[in-house]
Amino acid sequence: MPGPSPDANLAEVLRQWTNAFGWSERAAFLCGDDVYTHGEVHRGAARVASLLRAHGVAPSDRVAIALPGSMELVWSFLGAVRIGAIAVLADPDASALPSAAFAVCTPGRHPHTITPVELIAALPAAAFADPYPVLPEAPAYGQHATTYAHRDPEESYLAMEPFGLRENDVLFSVSKTYDPVGLRNTIFLPLFTGSCAVLDSRQRSIPLVAEGVRRHRASVLLSTSAFLGRLAAERPEGDFAPLRLAVSQGATPPPSRVEQWLGCPVVTP
Template sequence: MTPRTTTTTTLSPTPASAASPASPSRRTSGNLAADLAALAESRGWATRPAFHEGHQVTTHGEVHDLAARAATVLAAHGVGPGDRVLLALPDSIAWVTAFLATARLGATAVLANPELPQADHEFMAEDASVGLAVTGPGLEERFAPGRRLGADELLALARAAAPADPHPAGPRTPLYVQYTSGTTGRPKGVVHCHGDPAAYHELIGRQLLGIRPDDVTLSVSKLFFAYGFGNAFVFPLFSGSSAVLVDRRPSPAAVDELVARHRVTLLYSVPSAYAALVADRALGHAACFASVRAAVSAGEGMPAGLGERVTDLLGAPVLEQIGSTEAGHAFCANSLAHNIPGTVGRPVPGFEVELRDRAGNPVPSGAEGELWVKGPTLTPGYLNLPEETARALSGGWLNTRDRARREPDGAYRHLGRTDDMEMTGGITVSPLEVEDVLRGHPAVHEVAVAAVTDGQGATRLWAFVVTGSTDDSTGIEPELIALARKHLASFKVPRTVRVVPSLPRTPTGKLRRHLVRQGAW
């Protein structure tokens, strides 16, 4: 294979004159913000709800009008084509407005979790050469004077501004940068382009989920993550439907209330949040979920049995899928027409999937291998990291570092990450297999297994479990070791079981295994 050697540092918008205040009615081919505004107008969606934030409803027409005016405000603060704007905002109309305004100017949005430590924001701002940061309150001191604009100020100024004319863009013009979750170390900036969101919606939102204008979305995953970006921004704006925006991750009680109040039809979440939703409830359908027609799960594999419990609670199918920041959204997914519980479904239309060994050679049918993906929305590469780009992207294929097996019906069963494997006593062990067994104990809510090095340098298999209550933890350690001995080979049985209050997770809900391996966090 010939490594892909292009680097994202050379990516820039198609040259054109700077945006200036003017009528936004002229449609420019390829600019996402302009094309979405034209789509809403042509489909008659202008007065339809687009976003629910608290008790405020913003229509599709209002969103695009406000964004066109906000673009004028950003331009007055020095933002032009090719510039990068950091968005460190919670899910809100301000986030949507700032993103569309940035796109309208031909600039690139850098999406950041507003709750990250200051050092992470500083790293992203420097790594992406950010010229302006749009933030909420509490982050004023993180950015130099003149290089920060408050979200409230942006909205206030936008209401009095004239709309900006959209800057021409092509489908491969950079649109936004998302940083990887950093489960194994330093995050990497992943570039996506103006043509990608339309593909997310067509291939997944329309073809697999059948999203309609009367759908209402609630995504527990936030807009600044790849999964949430597609769910709560792309799909509603491309389908004429609406999404509920919540500024922080909702508790199970808040999910109940939001679904009931807004008559949510599509629920998107991660396995750990679904587990919390069903915890301490009697089995069976809950009345507050009567409107839900489908739920989607991504971020990690759904533990055995959890999907069935979630289906019982919601009275709707749970569709597992797998994606990555590099792919922009899902590349394998179950659908309403083809749902195989326990798998991440078949390749999304337009994507090719191969299983390869560590040398990059295809594995035999039915064998386990590393998941390689090729498709229309793969990133051109990582910011400022040409060697990382060449390692991850080869001949148009992305090495996802996920392990999987293809089932006879064409669906893929996810078997964890290549960096999830543990080495103990010279033998490689999959922690997922051990975790599945320990999760069979009724007191175990969550579990993580890792090889931990002790003070003498010996590596032993440890299990860290979260129980339902302190009462549940009494005497559970010997019970779990006995359970493992009953179902597993001796070298897969944890030497130590420790009850912990919680597991270390990223904001997207993914387990930070590199921290679990340290034995403390």
């Protein structure tokens, strides 16, 4: 059986996909008016990995990341995974953080912490950390007491592949980034497909989602069946242009009339 390898590290796998398909200069994330390329994502993650290591984070340590949808969250998540730590995503508004040796969060929430402001200030001078050798089955990240292995996100991406996400797609996720489904929608899908995702930490009301879709010209809405049920019940007047596709995720099939308000087909995994 093959031993641990840096090439099995999830953060390195995603970086290698970017290089293999020539996505470095393509937009990966839209955050407000800022645009971050796939290359910037992976360079930032390697620098944050170095910062975490300098703060004493070791392989297999749990790193709580309690941030809203932002580049600091993306870089911290991939940086922790890159050094073989276990990234534990948490709701930034939760009253308590999950048990962890270290945390990336606002001040005063954990005895061993780097804050988003400190992280951004230290990033330019940080070195690039090499990926830590792991087995594909090694834990990479956790949410809500569930732990996922380095290989798991690729399997999750393959389950979405039949929907034909494209390199020029802009993805908007109704589920937030720290949620298990939102993590896949917002981080893994764009980094596996060369597409771009919107980082938006606002509440997921129907008007705000519609405004976010229009502002960023999102082409794919990754929704929950509950959100689509609300859409059918509220019958909003605004439109969701320029969507070409909506994906409904959840146990309840979306109401058929939802396509009328979205103006695009709705598919269900």
